[in-house]
Amino acid sequence: MCLAIPARVTVIEGDKAKVDFGEGVLREVNVSLVEPKIGDYVLVHAGYAIQKMDEKDALETLALWDEILAKQ
Amino acid sequence: MTAELSEMSEKLRYRDPELASEIAQKIRALTPVNRTIRFCHVCGTHEWTITHYGLRSLLPANLEVIAGPGCPVCIVPAAEIDEAIQVAQKGAVVTCFGDVLRVPGSRTSLLEAKAEGADVRVVYSVTDAVEMAKVDPGKEFVFFAVGFETTAPSTAVEALRPPPQNLSFLVSHRLIPPAMELLLGVGDLQINGFIAPGHVSAIIGLKPYALFPRIYRMPTVVAGFEPIDVLMAIYMMVKQLSNGSSVLENEYARIVKPEGNPKALEAMGKAFEITAGNWRGIGRLPDSALTLRRELSSYDAHQKFGVKVEQGKDILLGCECHLVIIGRIKPNQCPMFMTACTPEKPVGACMVSSEGTCRVWSTASS
Numbered sequence: 001m002c003l004a005i006p007a008r009v010t011v012i013e014g015d016k017a018k019v020d021f022g023e024g025v026l027r028e029v030n031v032s033l034v035e036p037k038i039g040d041y042v043l044v045h046a047g048y049a050i051q052k053m054d055e056k057d058a059l060e061t062l063a064l065w066d067e068i069l070a071k072q
Numbered sequence: 073m074t075a076e077l078s079e080m081s082e083k084l085r086y087r088d089p090e091l092a093s094e095i096a097q098k099i100r101a102l103t104p105v106n107r108t109i110r111f112c113h114v115c116g117t118h119e120w121t122i123t124h125y126g127l128r129s130l131l132p133a134n135l136e137v138i139a140g141p142g143c144p145v146c147i148v149p150a151a152e153i154d155e156a157i158q159v160a161q162k163g164a165v166v167t168c169f170g171d172v173l174r175v176p177g178s179r180t181s182l183l184e185a186k187a188e189g190a191d192v193r194v195v196y197s198v199t200d201a202v203e204m205a206k207v208d209p210g211k212e213f214v215f216f217a218v219g220f221e222t223t224a225p226s227t228a229v230e231a232l233r234p235p236p237q238n239l240s241f242l243v244s245h246r247l248i249p250p251a252m253e254l255l256l257g258v259g260d261l262q263i264n265g266f267i268a269p270g271h272v273s274a275i276i277g278l279k280p281y282a283l284f285p286r287i288y289r290m291p292t293v294v295a296g297f298e299p300i301d302v303l304m305a306i307y308m309m310v311k312q313l314s315n316g317s318s319v320l321e322n323e324y325a326r327i328v329k330p331e332g333n334p335k336a337l338e339a340m341g342k343a344f345e346i347t348a349g350n351w352r353g354i355g356r357l358p359d360s361a362l363t364l365r366r367e368l369s370s371y372d373a374h375q376k377f378g379v380k381v382e383q384g385k386d387i388l389l390g391c392e393c394h395l396v397i398i399g400r401i402k403p404n405q406c407p408m409f410m411t412a413c414t415p416e417k418p419v420g421a422c423m424v425s426s427e428g429t430c431r432v433w434s435t436a437s438s
Binding site: 003004029030032033034035043045046047048050051053057058060061064065068069 | 094095098117169196197198199200219222223225226229271274275296300304307308311323324325326327328329333335336339427
């Protein structure tokens with residue numbers, strides 16, 4: 001039940017935002033816990049965005065993997 | 073932006089079989105050969121990833137990954153299901169997540185109560201319950217709030233807003249770190265490391281896990297949910313074992329910040345007190361449950377409807393959920409698994425939720 005799905009923020013209205021889960025799946029979610037900007041990717045769980053994702057963080061994961069695999 | 077991100081996720085190769093086999097090879101090379109190594113995760117979504125992608129088949133025979141109490145629906149005690157049923161029988165509309173509907177109470181489930189005429193409605197989010205209450209002010213609505221730290225902040229936000237007067241909450245939220253600590257006290261489990269749950273950690277951050285490496289000398293890695301995330305976490309843990317170290321590492325840095333989500337933690341702190349709580353199949357754990365703060369007691373459905381069930385019947389005769397929940401046995405070691413207990417007709421809670429270990433294994437075995 002802790003499944004959370006990334007979605008892109010398309011419209012923001014106060015605490016709520018319309019997000020795009022991809023392939024045309026749109027939904028209104030509460031974004032008060034992360035305060036994103038339009039275009040940001042957020043991780044959505046049970047109608048609430050619980051964390052923001054950004055390119056820098058994602059690239060850090062890649063760097064971490066490379067670092068870990070190279071270090072053996 | 074979308075094109076860039078899609079190119080980037082391709083570059084990240086979250087599901088790349090070649091990368092998986094490279095990591096698996098490194099895991100095999102570092103796993104000690106002379107003893108059994110047992111890593112434990114505490115998240116139904118991790119179990120799904122591990123089972124769905126067949127990750128166990130890539131690991132050496134002496135490296136086990138077991139599933140701890142990672143399904144928030146499975147661990148809700150029967151007494152709390154009974155309370156929700158009683159509230160519905162008193163005429164309130166009970167709203168809950170879909171997974172909760174078929175979880176057995178002491179005698180019946182919410183689904184059976186609904187079949188007998190109770191008004192029980194499935195919602196995607198606590199916000200749906202708030203909206204329902206707003207459009208129908210003549211009725212009492214109750215949100216049955218089940219879930220770990222990932223879910224609790226949304227309940228907190230709506231409880232603090234404040235909610236409509238005709239909405240109240242049955243709070244059954246539970247906290248993961250106390251359950252992890254309990255597992256270390258189960259003598260014959262002999263866990264050698266924890267894969268910590270990524271989305272719980274997105275909220276609570278890294279600090280609550282610090283005791284596992286520091287006090288229990290337990291390698292602990294917060295992991296994401298793609299197959300490469302889980303394999304990478306296992307690799308990081310065998311690496312620690314081979315170095316003789318035990319530290320807390322974050323494989324899921326793209327989502328989990330060291331401090332977690334401070335806004336979510338603040339909302340939880342304002343709305344809830346931490347208290348002892350019962351876990352199905354486990355018993356009472358100190359500091360493991362959330363309850364509404366006194367200031368919000370007018371929104372506590374226990375008080376509003378005068379319901380309190382002290383003891384329920386958690387485990388039916390022959391059901392081994394209590395052993396599956398703590399990773400003591402595998403689902404297929406329960407004599408009822410896929411015979412008397414199936415997804416169509418579940419006996420135990422672990423077969424009900426899509427994140428229950430038995431349910432995950434049932435899908436893989438069919």
